[in-house]
Amino acid sequence: xxxxxxxxxxxxxxxxxxxxxxxxxxxxxxxxxxxxxxxxxxxxxxxxxxxxxxxxxxxxxxxxxxxxxxxxxxxxxxxxxxxxxxxxxxxxxxxxxxxxxxxxxxxxxxxxxxxxxxxxxxxxxxxxxxxxxxxxxxxxxxxxxxxxxxxxxxxxxxxxxxxxxxxxxxxxxxxxxxxxxxxxxxxxxxxxxxxxxxxxxxxxxxxxxxxxxxxxxxxxxxxxxxxxxxxxxxxxxxxxxxxxxxxxxxxxxxxxxxxxxxxxxxxxxxxxxxxxxxxxxxxxxxxxxxxxxxxxxxxxxxxxxxxxxxxxxxxxxxxxxxxxxxxxxxxxxxxxxxxxxxxxxxxxxxxxxxxxxxxxxxxxxxxxxxxxxxxxxxxxxxxxxxxxxxxxxxxxxxxxxxxxxxxxxxxxxxxxxxxxxxxxxxxxxxxxxxxxxxxxxxxxxxxxxxxxxxxxxxx
Amino acid sequence: xxxxxxxxxxxxxxxxxxxxxxxxxxxxxxxxxxxxxxxxxxxxxxxxxxxxxxxxxxxxxxxxxxxxxxxxxxxxxxxxxxxxxxxxxxxxxxxxxxxxxxxxxxxxxxxxxxxxxxxxxxxxxxxxxxxxxxxxxxxxxxxxxxxxxxxxxxxxxxxxxxxxxxxxxxxxxxxxxxxxxxxxxxxxxxxxxxxxxxxxxxxxxxxxxxxxxxxxxxxxxxxxxxxxxxxxxxxxxxxxxxxxxxxxxxxxxxxxxxxxxxxxxxxxxxxxxxxxxxxxxxxxxxxxxxxxxxxxxxxxxxxxxxxxxxxxxxxxxxxxxxxxxxxxxxxxxxxxxxxxxxxxxxxxxxxxxxxxxxxxxxxxxxxxxxxxxxxxxxxxxxxxxxxxxxxxxxxxxxxxxxxxxxxxxxxxxxxxxxxxxxxxxxxxxxxxxxxxxxxxxxxxxxxxxxxxxxxxxxx
Numbered sequence: 001x002x003x004x005x006x007x008x009x010x011x012x013x014x015x016x017x018x019x020x021x022x023x024x025x026x027x028x029x030x031x032x033x034x035x036x037x038x039x040x041x042x043x044x045x046x047x048x049x050x051x052x053x054x055x056x057x058x059x060x061x062x063x064x065x066x067x068x069x070x071x072x073x074x075x076x077x078x079x080x081x082x083x084x085x086x087x088x089x090x091x092x093x094x095x096x097x098x099x100x101x102x103x104x105x106x107x108x109x110x111x112x113x114x115x116x117x118x119x120x121x122x123x124x125x126x127x128x129x130x131x132x133x134x135x136x137x138x139x140x141x142x143x144x145x146x147x148x149x150x151x152x153x154x155x156x157x158x159x160x161x162x163x164x165x166x167x168x169x170x171x172x173x174x175x176x177x178x179x180x181x182x183x184x185x186x187x188x189x190x191x192x193x194x195x196x197x198x199x200x201x202x203x204x205x206x207x208x209x210x211x212x213x214x215x216x217x218x219x220x221x222x223x224x225x226x227x228x229x230x231x232x233x234x235x236x237x238x239x240x241x242x243x244x245x246x247x248x249x250x251x252x253x254x255x256x257x258x259x260x261x262x263x264x265x266x267x268x269x270x271x272x273x274x275x276x277x278x279x280x281x282x283x284x285x286x287x288x289x290x291x292x293x294x295x296x297x298x299x300x301x302x303x304x305x306x307x308x309x310x311x312x313x314x315x316x317x318x319x320x321x322x323x324x325x326x327x328x329x330x331x332x333x334x335x336x337x338x339x340x341x342x343x344x345x346x347x348x349x350x351x352x353x354x355x356x357x358x359x360x361x362x363x364x365x366x367x368x369x370x371x372x373x374x375x376x377x378x379x380x381x382x383x384x385x386x387x388x389x390x391x392x393x394x395x396x397x398x399x400x401x402x403x404x405x406x407x408x409x410x411x412x413x414x415x416x417x418x419x420x421x422x423x424x425x426x427x428x429x430x431x432x433x434x435x436x437x438x439x440x441x442x443x444x445x446x447x448x449x450x451x452x453x454x455x456x457x458x459x
Numbered sequence: 460x461x462x463x464x465x466x467x468x469x470x471x472x473x474x475x476x477x478x479x480x481x482x483x484x485x486x487x488x489x490x491x492x493x494x495x496x497x498x499x500x501x502x503x504x505x506x507x508x509x510x511x512x513x514x515x516x517x518x519x520x521x522x523x524x525x526x527x528x529x530x531x532x533x534x535x536x537x538x539x540x541x542x543x544x545x546x547x548x549x550x551x552x553x554x555x556x557x558x559x560x561x562x563x564x565x566x567x568x569x570x571x572x573x574x575x576x577x578x579x580x581x582x583x584x585x586x587x588x589x590x591x592x593x594x595x596x597x598x599x600x601x602x603x604x605x606x607x608x609x610x611x612x613x614x615x616x617x618x619x620x621x622x623x624x625x626x627x628x629x630x631x632x633x634x635x636x637x638x639x640x641x642x643x644x645x646x647x648x649x650x651x652x653x654x655x656x657x658x659x660x661x662x663x664x665x666x667x668x669x670x671x672x673x674x675x676x677x678x679x680x681x682x683x684x685x686x687x688x689x690x691x692x693x694x695x696x697x698x699x700x701x702x703x704x705x706x707x708x709x710x711x712x713x714x715x716x717x718x719x720x721x722x723x724x725x726x727x728x729x730x731x732x733x734x735x736x737x738x739x740x741x742x743x744x745x746x747x748x749x750x751x752x753x754x755x756x757x758x759x760x761x762x763x764x765x766x767x768x769x770x771x772x773x774x775x776x777x778x779x780x781x782x783x784x785x786x787x788x789x790x791x792x793x794x795x796x797x798x799x800x801x802x803x804x805x806x807x808x809x810x811x812x813x814x815x816x817x818x819x820x821x822x823x824x825x826x827x828x829x830x831x832x833x834x835x836x837x838x839x840x841x842x843x844x845x846x847x848x849x850x851x852x853x854x855x856x857x858x859x860x861x862x863x864x865x866x867x868x869x870x871x872x873x874x875x876x877x878x879x880x881x882x883x884x885x886x887x888x889x890x891x892x893x894x895x896x897x898x899x900x901x902x903x904x905x906x907x908x909x910x911x912x913x914x915x916x917x918x
Binding site: 104197217342371375429433437445456 | 650702
């Protein structure tokens with residue numbers, strides 16, 4: 001599909017050093033955080049919006065697929081070049097263009113790494129709350145395309161809530177601006193939020209205007225250990241019902257705790273069945289009172305222990321339990337499918353109980369942790385690919401997990417997106433008319449189906 | 460276009476009592492808060508989603524336009540049946556379906572009046588912040604369709620930020636659900652936010668799932684009077700720069716103050732050139748400290764006087780100045796064009812200065828007030844329609860006001876939308892490619908151009 005003639009044209013657009021078609025290069029851009037891999041025909045590294053636009057125009061003339069990619073840290077295969085074509089890497093568009101301390105906005109290019117951006121705004125006393133687990137390497141363009149979440153979303157919202165405007169190269173190669181520098185703005189359709197979470201299928205993001213907040217004065221971290229899942233879940237709704245919206249309400253189930261304790265000897269109490277890592281932030285005096293009130297509220301709910309951090313170092317130590325979850329899980333089984341269902345907050349105990357039954361039925365370990373404050377649970381189905389038939393069983397189990405989430409009024413994905421890995425399950429959640437409506441929007445913006453084809457919708 | 464045969468079919472769908480085609484009925488549904496008026500051929504009042512869908516299917520078969528309408532309180536002609544067709548009134552879909560105090564969500568039909576909804580959730584200790592000025596009669600469906608704002612948006616965001624999911628009858632008559640009951644959710648395109656602010660051109664909203672917040676414990680209101688616009692504007696950025704995000708930061712310029720004082724004798728100081736009505740809400744102790752800090756911060760900025768409300772009654776008295784603005788303006792000139800430009804917060808003084816020059820050039824009084832915290836200024840061009848040529852002059856002046864807002868990085872509308880009244884100006888703000896992209900989305904969802912035709916885009 002991509003022949004030498006097209007490679008030459010790509011080299012004319014981005015320069016010969018920024019097109020790669022050797023196997024060792026293709027391998028570097030054919031994977032992501034899933035266990036899937038597909039080789040592209042070529043990889044291009046444009047330097048700016050004009051080059052991205054020229055690549056897209058060429059792709060429409062020559063009819064080859066383009067797969068936009070940031071750091072490739074996605075969990076649903078959204079950036080993978082299935083079927084071949086070119087991978088368009090945005091990491092050279094990596095400048096923070098401005099941070100406006102008067103209007104609390106920033107303008108960035110899509111290849112800026114999330115954590116680097118956070119550090120830069122924090123130097124100025126400002127705050128960019130979205131904190132996906134991949135923030136040390138994920139790029140902001142990818143965060144917007146996937147509408148990334150993270151632990152702090154309970155209080156602050158998701159990536160979408162901080163995107164004010166975009167510059168986008170449309171699938172046809174035309175360049176548009178959406179939204180702007182003002183938070184309010186109702187002229188025309190909200191293409192900004194349509195692009196957020198569109199998984200690189202409706203446009204290549206080339207600039208982002210973010211809303212920022214003042215950096216919170218202080219924070220307070222607590223690790224609360226419960227003797228039952230229900231106790232931990234009840235704690236979540238009790239805290240929020242008492243008008244405290246914590247920054248984070250991170251949940252770990254018994255299986256998760258056992259994994260972490262087995263490997264890292266955290267010394268968690270024998271009776272620990274669930275843990276909530278709770279953080280509040282804001283005004284120094286207010287959060288002291290909130291922390292005290294939270295301790296009071298959770299005490300009658302089967303609390304085994306509550307550790308309260310006195311300073312930043314102690315806070316870091318409490319976060320360690322949460323941070324060690326991923327490295328610990330490998331011990332259970334070498335491979336895993338990491339799903340991220342969401343249910344209404346009050347339905348967390350119900351969904352966990354249903355998942356326990358699914359685990360027993362399929363005899364595959366399932367480990368649950370995640371963002372209980374917004375009902376977003378990472379369901380990790382732990383498999384050993386070497387064991388014959390286990391992958392198939394795992395897919396069946398995952399289908400049942402999705403059904404459970406949907407039955408309880410939830411969704412199959414709160415953060416990871418659909419991409420390739422959830423596309424076959426989409427008809428569980430969306431009706432044929434919903435899917436047709438979304439496909440009509442896709443076709444309206446990408447009539448030749450050039451940009452990231454084969455994603456989100458079932459084949 | 461709408462003949463007796465179609466009227467009969469409409470009567471079959473919604474019942475004979477719920478179709479009106481007499482002139483006295485048509486007059487009631489041909490106006491809004493603009494000074495425009497267009498008579499429809501008929502008015503239908505469906506009772507539920509199925510009836511809305513049947514009307515839309517009929518409209519596609521018979522190819523007549525449908526104009527959805529809530530309370531008709533819009534400021535841009537968005538609900539007006541220009542060109543004829545039927546007005547579809549949503550006010551019979553007026554039930555609050557549920558308020559879920561555990562998950563802080565509510566599900567409502569579109570015809571519920573905004574204030575009534577606020578009162579119901581407040582009875583349960585919950586909070587729905589969006590507060591458009593029309594809240595006593597505007598409907599929630601209209602609020603979502605226009606992405607309504609209000610004074611509290613500085614801290615809490617606009618209507619869009621509270622919409623989690625919708626049930627929508629598409630222009631073709633198909634029914635879909637978008638979003639859901641969970642705040643996080645990234646399965647498929649974000650049709651929910653695409654529908655928000657789409658001004659009734661992409662679907663008829665038949666159910667809305669709203670996110671709610673705990674009701675703030677307390678609030679504190681201050682009326683700060685400055686000897687210059689610059690002082691008031693500087694106060695806005697100084698307060699936010701000092702990490703306090705007030706609930707409201709309402710601005711009134713000198714012309715506004717003179718109008719209010721002339722008619723209602725508020726006894727404002729002679730040297731008053733601008734006023735900020737500032738409110739903070741939240742934790743009782745925290746807001747006391749915030750209020751004290753705000754007073755300290757604004758003192759050096761040409762503060763003439765600061766009145767701090769001690770209780771709810773005093774707070775109400777301070778709000779009176781702001782509430783009397785609209786009834787006072789009539790005294791300047793009988794008619795007005797009420798625009799709602801937005802500029803980045805720091806550019807408020809610049810835009811006000813430019814508007815002063817425009818006022819001098821055209822010799823038409825212009826009065827400015829609004830939501831300075833998010834740079835959203837209501838620019839009231841005061842005209843007397845009896846004076847020959849004044850309307851034309853006013854339109855020229857408005858065009859220059861829009862240009863000023865756009866030059867300063869802003870937008871023509873923060874709350875009112877485009878509808879009919881701003882459609883001719885759209886090319887000032889959006890590029891031909893932006894407009895074509897939006898029209899492609901419109902065409903994808905409404906191939907026969909049935910739903911609210913002639914709105915948003917230039918003819």
